[in-house]
Amino acid sequence: MSELNSMIELNDIHVCFPSAKGVIEAVNGVSLKIEREEVFGIVGASGGGKSTLVRTINLLERPTSGTVRIDGVDVTAFRGAELRGLRLRTGMIFQQFNLIQTKSIFANVAFALKVAGTNKADIDQRVSELLSLVGLSDKADAYPAMLSGGQKQRVGIARALANSPQVLLCDEPTSALDPESTAAILELLKDINRKLGITVVIITHEMAVVKTICDRVAVMKAGEIVETGSVYEVFAQPRNEYTRQLVARTLNLELPPRLLEGQQGRILKLHYRGERAEEPVISAAVQQFNVQINILHGRIEYIGEHPLGVLIVALDGHAERVEEAVAYISSHTADVEVIQ
Amino acid sequence: MSYALQELLQDLLKAFGETFSMVGISITLALVAGIPLGLLLYVSDRGLFMENRFINVVGGLAINVIRSVPFVILLVLVLPLTQWLVGSTIGPGAAAVPLSIASIAFYARLVHASLCEVDRGVIEAATATGATPLQIICHVLLLESLPGLLRGFTVTAVSLIGYSAMAGIVGGGGVGDLAIRFGYYRYETKIMIATVVLLIILVQLIQSIGDVLARRANKS
Ligand SMILES: Nc1ncnc2c1ncn2[C@@H]1O[C@H](COP(=O)(O)OP(=O)(O)OP(=O)(O)O)[C@@H](O)[C@H]1O
Numbered sequence: 001m002s003e004l005n006s007m008i009e010l011n012d013i014h015v016c017f018p019s020a021k022g023v024i025e026a027v028n029g030v031s032l033k034i035e036r037e038e039v040f041g042i043v044g045a046s047g048g049g050k051s052t053l054v055r056t057i058n059l060l061e062r063p064t065s066g067t068v069r070i071d072g073v074d075v076t077a078f079r080g081a082e083l084r085g086l087r088l089r090t091g092m093i094f095q096q097f098n099l100i101q102t103k104s105i106f107a108n109v110a111f112a113l114k115v116a117g118t119n120k121a122d123i124d125q126r127v128s129e130l131l132s133l134v135g136l137s138d139k140a141d142a143y144p145a146m147l148s149g150g151q152k153q154r155v156g157i158a159r160a161l162a163n164s165p166q167v168l169l170c171d172e173p174t175s176a177l178d179p180e181s182t183a184a185i186l187e188l189l190k191d192i193n194r195k196l197g198i199t200v201v202i203i204t205h206e207m208a209v210v211k212t213i214c215d216r217v218a219v220m221k222a223g224e225i226v227e228t229g230s231v232y233e234v235f236a237q238p239r240n241e242y243t244r245q246l247v248a249r250t251l252n253l254e255l256p257p258r259l260l261e262g263q264q265g266r267i268l269k270l271h272y273r274g275e276r277a278e279e280p281v282i283s284a285a286v287q288q289f290n291v292q293i294n295i296l297h298g299r300i301e302y303i304g305e306h307p308l309g310v311l312i313v314a315l316d317g318h319a320e321r322v323e324e325a326v327a328y329i330s331s332h333t334a335d336v337e338v339i340q
Numbered sequence: 341m342s343y344a345l346q347e348l349l350q351d352l353l354k355a356f357g358e359t360f361s362m363v364g365i366s367i368t369l370a371l372v373a374g375i376p377l378g379l380l381l382y383v384s385d386r387g388l389f390m391e392n393r394f395i396n397v398v399g400g401l402a403i404n405v406i407r408s409v410p411f412v413i414l415l416v417l418v419l420p421l422t423q424w425l426v427g428s429t430i431g432p433g434a435a436a437v438p439l440s441i442a443s444i445a446f447y448a449r450l451v452h453a454s455l456c457e458v459d460r461g462v463i464e465a466a467t468a469t470g471a472t473p474l475q476i477i478c479h480v481l482l483l484e485s486l487p488g489l490l491r492g493f494t495v496t497a498v499s500l501i502g503y504s505a506m507a508g509i510v511g512g513g514g515v516g517d518l519a520i521r522f523g524y525y526r527y528e529t530k531i532m533i534a535t536v537v538l539l540i541i542l543v544q545l546i547q548s549i550g551d552v553l554a555r556r557a558n559k560s
C-alpha cells in the first residue's frame with residue numbers, strides 16, 4: 001500500500017505442533033521485517049524452524065499466535081477467497097520442486113494462471129513469456145521427469161512468477177542441485193529480484209548461498225532468530241556464537257592444526273574488514289621491531305563489493321621485540337587475535 | 341456329446357451377457373461412487389484441506405466393515421435391500437446390488453491408497469499458488485493418481501468377475517451359474533472348461549487394457 005510499510009512484517013510469531021512428547025515450539029516468538037525488493041536470507045541448522053516460519057508468510061502454516069502483515073495488511077486471519085488472493089501475490093518454490101508429474105511443463109505453469117482465472121489466450125502468451133524468462137522455451141511439451149534438477153527448479157520459478165507476485169518465497173531452492181545448477185538458479189533469482197523488483201525470501205543452510213545473493217540475513221536456531229543484519233555485517237562481525245561457527249565454516253577461517261606445529265614465536269590472526277589497512281601495519285612492524293614474519297594462511301572473500309578475510313601470520317625473532325611488534329599491530333588494526 | 345454345439349453357444353452367450361450386465365452395472369457404480377468416497381476419505385485426513393475427523397473415521401469404518409464381510413454373506417445380508425430396490429432377488433439386476441456395494445467399498449479403498457501415494461509437496465505447491473480445493477482435486481489429486489486409479493479399476497473389474505460368479509450361484513445367472521449348472525451338477529466337464537477358458541481370456545484382456553492405460557497415464 002504505502003512505501004513506508006515493510007513488504008513482510010512478522011510480529012511475535014509462535015508456531016506449536018502437538019506431538020507425542022508434548023508440544024513442539026517450532027517457531028518461538030519471531031519478529032521480522034523484510035523490506036521491499038530486498039533478498040532476505042534465513043539460515044540455520046536443520047529443524048531450526050526455518051520452513052515453518054516461511055510457511056507462515058503465505059499461511060501454509062497458521063501461526064499459533066502473532067501476526068503476519070503483507071504490504072501493511074494484517075493477513076493472519078485471511079481465509080477462503082481472501083487467502084487465495086494473498087497466495088496469488090506470493091509465489092513459492094521448493095527444494096523438491098513439487099511439479100505436477102502428469103502435466104507438461106507448459107501445463108504446470110498454465111495451472112497457476114488458470115487458478116487466477118486467466119483466459120486461454122492470455123495463458124498461452126504468458127506461459128511462453130515465463131518459459132523464455134527462465135530459459136526453457138524449448139521444453140514446453142516435456143514432462144517434469146525428463147528434466148534435470150536445475151531445469152525443474154526453473155519451471156518452479158516460472159510457476160511461482162506466473163501471477164506477477166510481489167514476494168517470492170524460496171525454501172532451500174538449491175539444496176537438491178549440483179554446484180553449477182545452484183549458481184545458475186541463484187543468478188536467475190537475483191536477476192528476477194533486480195529486474196522485476198520482487199522481494200525474495202530464501203531459506204538455506206548454506207552461508208555460501210547467503211553470501212551470493214542476499215542483502216540481509218537472519219540466523220535461526222531452535223525456533224528463534226539469534227541474529228539479523230546485512231550480510232556483510234553478519235559475516236564480518238558475527239555477534240552470536242552460533243553465527244560465528246557458521247561463518248567460520250563458510251569462510252574456512254579455521255587454521256589447520258598442523259600449521260601451528262613447530263611454530264616459534266607468536267601467531268596472530270588478522271581480520272580484513274573492507275579496508276585493507278593491515279598490510280602496511282605489518283610491514284611497518286617488521287621494519288620497526290626487526291622481527292621475521294611468516295604468512296601461514298590467508299583468505300579473502302568478497303561480499304558484494306567488500307573484501308572480507310583473514311590473514312594468519314607468525315612473528316619470530318627476539319622475544320621482547322616480538323611482544324612489542326604484537327602490541328604495535330594490535331593497537332593499529334581493528335581486529336587481531338593472538339592465537340599463540 | 342449330449343449337448344449340441346449351437347445350444348452351448350447360445351447358453352454361453354446368454355451367460356456372458358448376464359455377467360457383463362452385472363459387472364457393468366457394478367463397475368460403473370464403483371467408479372461413480374468409489375472415487376468420490378475415496379477422495380472424501382483422503383481430503384478429510386489430518387493435515388489436508390478438508391480435515392474432518394468424523395467423516396474420516398466413519399467413512400473408513402464403513403468401508404472396512406463392508407470389505408470384511410465375506411461376499412457370500414453380503415449377498416444374503418442385502419437381500420431385503422435388493423428386494424426393495426429391484427423388486428426381485430433373482431437375476432443379474434438383483435445380483436448387481438451386492439456386487440455394487442462390495443465393489444464401491446473395494447474401489448474406494450484402492451482410490452484412497454492411490455491418493456496417499458501423491459506427493460504432499462505437490463499438493464502444497466498447488467495450495468501455495470492459490471488453487472481452490474476443487475482445482476487441487478481435479479488438477480493435482482486425480483491427475484497425479486491416475487495411473488494408480490486405473491490399476492485399481494482393473495483390479496476391481498477382475499475381482500468383480502470372480503464375485504459375479506458367486507452371485508450367479510444364488511440366482512444371479514451369468515457365467516458362474518452356467519459353469520456350476522453344467523460342470524458341477526451335470527458333470528459336463530467340457531462346458532466347464534470352455535467357460536473357464538473364456539473367463540481367463542476375458543480377465544487377461546481386461547488386465548492388458550488396464551496395464552496399457554496405466555502406463556500411458558504415468559509420466560514419471
Ligand atoms: N507439521 C508438523 N507437525 C509436527 N512437527 C512439525 C511439523 N512441521 C515441522 N515440525 C517440527 O518443527 C521443527 C522445525 O521444523 P522445520 O521444518 O521448520 O525446520 P527447518 O529449519 O526448515 O529444517 P530443515 O533445514 O531440515 O528443513 C522440527 O522439529 C519439526 O520436526
Ligand SMILES: [Mg+2]
Pocket residue numbers: 050051052171
Ligand atoms: Mg526446511
